[in-house]
Amino acid sequence: MPLEGRGRLKRPNAMTQARSPQTLARTLLIDADDTLWEGSIYYLECSHRFRVYMATFGCDPDEALRELRAAELEAVPDFGYGPPGFCHGLEVACQRLLTRISRPAGPDELAAARAFGEPMLEAPMVLLPDVRPTLQALRPSSWLLLLTKGSPTVQRGKIERSALAPLFDTIRIEQEKDAAVYHRLMDEFGLDPENSWMIGNSPRSDINAANAAGLRAIHIPHAATWMGEPEEIQQPARVATLHRFADLPAFFGVTSQAGKQ
């Protein structure tokens, strides 16, 4: 039993002890970017500014976007997902695009390209509609795990600014969300796959990877899902699609005020 203060035994907390995947009706693993709060729209805005900047040199704007997307994906193994890799990708794409038009990139151009990504390091925190009341409605009957991927520093900052952490039983920031990660979480928390759902906007990392590990999944599409994530849903029989986060309580038969017009 954990010690508290000056060596006193901590009094068991009945509420804490009662909350576990084994004692609640279901486990919900919940994605964060573009599920709980806006994320990709800021990348799209920064990408657009880069596209306009490269066009001032005579580069084709669509080629500029394609080059940026390629450079971003190439940066994932070294930088992970998130703003640091995005900023690196902007520099690399700028260099390649200028070289292609026989105009070697100097430090000023590279710094300018990189600067288009810097607002991402402190992007605004905008929760998606009804997220907080929906989590409050689900919490009494559901064990809630926030599962996100990306830079730990950046993701921790977003979680803090969202003020949603107290509504979750646990929070995990992973480098990738693949079947191995879902298997590890299932083992760690003793999750029953028939009673555990992964909820998110990304077919690749929230839906298909969770299904591959045996979990059920709920897809809540977001119009601005990051370009690295589109993928066909591979096990549609194990996936429900909802239009809004606020539709979750009704899906699980939980009484809720969330989402009422």
Ligand SMILES: [Mg+2]
């Ligand atoms: Mg997401």
